[in-house]
Amino acid sequence: MNHSLQRRLLIVASLVLAAFLGATGFALDQAFRTSLIQAQKDRLQGFLYTILAGADVRNGQLQVPGDLPEGRFQQIGSGLYAVVLDDQGRLTWRSRSLIGQRLDLEQTLQPGERDFYRAELDGDRLVGLAYGLSWEDPTTGRGEFTLHVAESIAFRLEERAAYRRSLWTWLGGAGAGLLIAQMLVLRWGLRPLRRVARDLQLIERGAKDSLEGRYPREIRGLTERLNQLIRAERERTTHYRNSLADLAHSLKTPLAVLRTTLEADSSQPPSPQTMEQIERIHETVDYQLGRAALAGAPRFGESTPVQPLAKRILDTLPKTRPAGPPTIRFECAAEARFPGPEGDLMEILGNLVDNACKWCHEQISLQVDWRREGRGWLLILQMEDDGPGVPEAARERVLQRGHRADETRPGHGIGLAMVSDLVRSYHGEIHIDPSRQLGGARFTLQLPVNV
Amino acid sequence: MRLLLVEDEQELASQLCKRLQDEGFIVDHAADGPSGLHFATDYPVDLAIVDLGLPGFSGLELIQRLRADGSRLPVLILTARQAWQDRVAGLEAGADDYLGKPFRMEELLARVNALLRRVGGWAHPVLEAGPMALDTRSQTVSLNGEALDLTAYEYRLLAYLMHRPDEVVSKLELTEHLYPDDADRDSNVIEVFIRRLRQKLDPDNTLHPIETLRGRGYLFRLGAPPRA
Numbered sequence: 001m002n003h004s005l006q007r008r009l010l011i012v013a014s015l016v017l018a019a020f021l022g023a024t025g026f027a028l029d030q031a032f033r034t035s036l037i038q039a040q041k042d043r044l045q046g047f048l049y050t051i052l053a054g055a056d057v058r059n060g061q062l063q064v065p066g067d068l069p070e071g072r073f074q075q076i077g078s079g080l081y082a083v084v085l086d087d088q089g090r091l092t093w094r095s096r097s098l099i100g101q102r103l104d105l106e107q108t109l110q111p112g113e114r115d116f117y118r119a120e121l122d123g124d125r126l127v128g129l130a131y132g133l134s135w136e137d138p139t140t141g142r143g144e145f146t147l148h149v150a151e152s153i154a155f156r157l158e159e160r161a162a163y164r165r166s167l168w169t170w171l172g173g174a175g176a177g178l179l180i181a182q183m184l185v186l187r188w189g190l191r192p193l194r195r196v197a198r199d200l201q202l203i204e205r206g207a208k209d210s211l212e213g214r215y216p217r218e219i220r221g222l223t224e225r226l227n228q229l230i231r232a233e234r235e236r237t238t239h240y241r242n243s244l245a246d247l248a249h250s251l252k253t254p255l256a257v258l259r260t261t262l263e264a265d266s267s268q269p270p271s272p273q274t275m276e277q278i279e280r281i282h283e284t285v286d287y288q289l290g291r292a293a294l295a296g297a298p299r300f301g302e303s304t305p306v307q308p309l310a311k312r313i314l315d316t317l318p319k320t321r322p323a324g325p326p327t328i329r330f331e332c333a334a335e336a337r338f339p340g341p342e343g344d345l346m347e348i349l350g351n352l353v354d355n356a357c358k359w360c361h362e363q364i365s366l367q368v369d370w371r372r373e374g375r376g377w378l379l380i381l382q383m384e385d386d387g388p389g390v391p392e393a394a395r396e397r398v399l400q401r402g403h404r405a406d407e408t409r410p411g412h413g414i415g416l417a418m419v420s421d422l423v424r425s426y427h428g429e430i431h432i433d434p435s436r437q438l439g440g441a442r443f444t445l446q447l448p449v450n451v
Numbered sequence: 452m453r454l455l456l457v458e459d460e461q462e463l464a465s466q467l468c469k470r471l472q473d474e475g476f477i478v479d480h481a482a483d484g485p486s487g488l489h490f491a492t493d494y495p496v497d498l499a500i501v502d503l504g505l506p507g508f509s510g511l512e513l514i515q516r517l518r519a520d521g522s523r524l525p526v527l528i529l530t531a532r533q534a535w536q537d538r539v540a541g542l543e544a545g546a547d548d549y550l551g552k553p554f555r556m557e558e559l560l561a562r563v564n565a566l567l568r569r570v571g572g573w574a575h576p577v578l579e580a581g582p583m584a585l586d587t588r589s590q591t592v593s594l595n596g597e598a599l600d601l602t603a604y605e606y607r608l609l610a611y612l613m614h615r616p617d618e619v620v621s622k623l624e625l626t627e628h629l630y631p632d633d634a635d636r637d638s639n640v641i642e643v644f645i646r647r648l649r650q651k652l653d654p655d656n657t658l659h660p661i662e663t664l665r666g667r668g669y670l671f672r673l674g675a676p677p678r679a
Contacts, residue, residue: 252533260466313535316543317539324574
């Protein structure tokens with residue numbers, strides 16, 4: 001949940017929205033319920049007056065002769081009932097809707113009093129209104145009665161249920177609409193951030209130099225600093241590499257002079273120790289300065305397509321082979337990328353191709369594969385030759401610094417060590433086995449790439 | 452064989468010149484880009500050894516200009532820059548080989564000889580023609596497996612002709628590529644050496660390895676010479 005800004009915002013907004021809509025629904029439902037109850041009370045009051053209008057006292061008993069205007073009073077079990085009690089609580093009249101049913105009402109009220117109450121009839125819940133009245137009768141004198149009007153709340157409940165259904169349908173629909181709108185707004189609002197991420201990827205792939213285009217004010221500070229950082233890093237790296245190359249250059253020229261001078265004096269041949277020390281200085285300069293000038297680790301903003309560079313190397317290096325260029329077989333996946341700067345890939349491929357050319361009889365082969373592995377990719381380089389191969393016992397050794405498989409061949413044995421070092425610093429693997437295809441040595445390099 | 456050395460480091464240049472001369476090469480030396488280009492285009496050199504970091508313009512530019520002019524002069528880059536990037540850039544510019552500083556003299560000589568051989572289409576250090584074999588490493592010549600006793604000049608003359616098999620080589624070209632100065636240019640010294648070579652290589656007068664084309668020059672034949 002913490003891994004996506006959009007998801008975080010969406011979750012919080014959804015919770016707030018749900019709470020808000022819930023509260024709104026509850027309030028509306030309560031208001032409707034109150035108004036329904038009030039409406040029923042008003043209706044009961046109306047019925048009361050209608051009944052009173054048709055009431056008459058006979059033999060000291062309050063009666064309601066004839067049909068009442070509301071048909072439900074005549075219909076048995078209609079849910080609308082009326083009862084008149086005298087001051088002793090005795091029934092003097094009941095509506096026809098009560099025929100065959102007993103509605104036990106005992107409450108008597110003083111004239112002018114009014115009371116709303118709840119009652120029950122055969123499991124049907126009722127709301128009743130009792131009204132106390134006194135009736136002047138010319139023959140019997142004054143009589144006091146209580147008129148009850150009761151109505152089932154089933155109608156009210158039904159109405160309320162219907163209301164609730166439509167209320168929640170509308171609220172739910174509005175909620176869903178708001179949520180979708182919110183999602184769209186969030187996507188739109190966060191688009192600049194996604195663009196930054198995409199542009200960074202392009203930079204990493206080498207398709208772009210910097211974060212270009214206009215970003216919103218809020219993140220412009222961030223993008224500008226990032227650009228500065230990328231630029232500074234590039235400049236620093238270039239400067240660093242140049243200084244190291246200059247340093248190597250200025251160390252090696254005097255070394256070359258020293259060596260030729262020593263060798264030139266034919267009257268006094270140089271001692272083997274002297275030459276060995278010069279060789280060691282040379283090797284150290286080559287290895288350490290060469291190593292330091294390489295990036296040697298996957299770094300931001302640098303990745304190199306393999307194919308064009310491999311082709312350049314195969315077009316040039318084999319030509320320098322004293323016995324003439326060997327036959328070259330080259331296969332390369334077009335999308336294959338190396339996770340570092342050109343110089344590092346050049347160092348790896350240059351040493352591998354140079355080594356293969358040095359040892360082959362007449363054939364070398366370079367195969368580059370690009371495979372999906374987990375969330376990233378795997379770059380596989382296979383360099384093969386038809387030479388004598390590397391004996392099993394020597395395989396570990398040739399990848400270490402200062403070990404040559406054959407002391408009589410030129411080169412001071414740091415090339416393959418450099419390759420091995422580089423591959424390891426890119427979290428890759430290198431191993432040597434016999435080439436099934438050509439019969440000589442096969443160097444297999446596997447480098448993980450996260451593009 | 453005439454070599455051009457373009458190297459701005461004086462000490463190294465003089466050591467190299469001396470050593471290459473000891474090996475029987477004629478060496479021209481230039482200390483910067485422009486004069487290197489001048490030597491390479493206007494002098495009859497067989498191969499150039501070029502340092503990359505030069506005053507004037509760089510060795511890389513020198514090679515590019517040379518190739519742009521259509522020159523096919525073999526070029527060996529000699530530089531302290533060791534990165535493969537520089538190597539590939541140099542080879543792409545038109546250089547034929549590359550050697551990093553510091554280097555062993557033997558390796559430089561081996562590469563120079565290999566490059567010179569490649570121009571003539573020889574892949575191996577021993578140039579063989581019928582019963583004759585010229586070993587560029589030991590600078591010796593053998594006939595039917597027996598070593599011949601040649602003077603340095605005789606060897607160089609034969610080596611030059613064998614590096615250009617089936618090709619007419621004029622007397623002027625031989626003089627320019629084998630003698631450091633112009634002193635002997637008009638003398639008949641070449642004819643004398645050719646005659647001595649023929650006696651040593653073909654004592655029975657059956658092989659006819661070197662043909663004289665009157666007024667044009669000499670021709671070394673690889674295969675069986677035509678019967679006159």
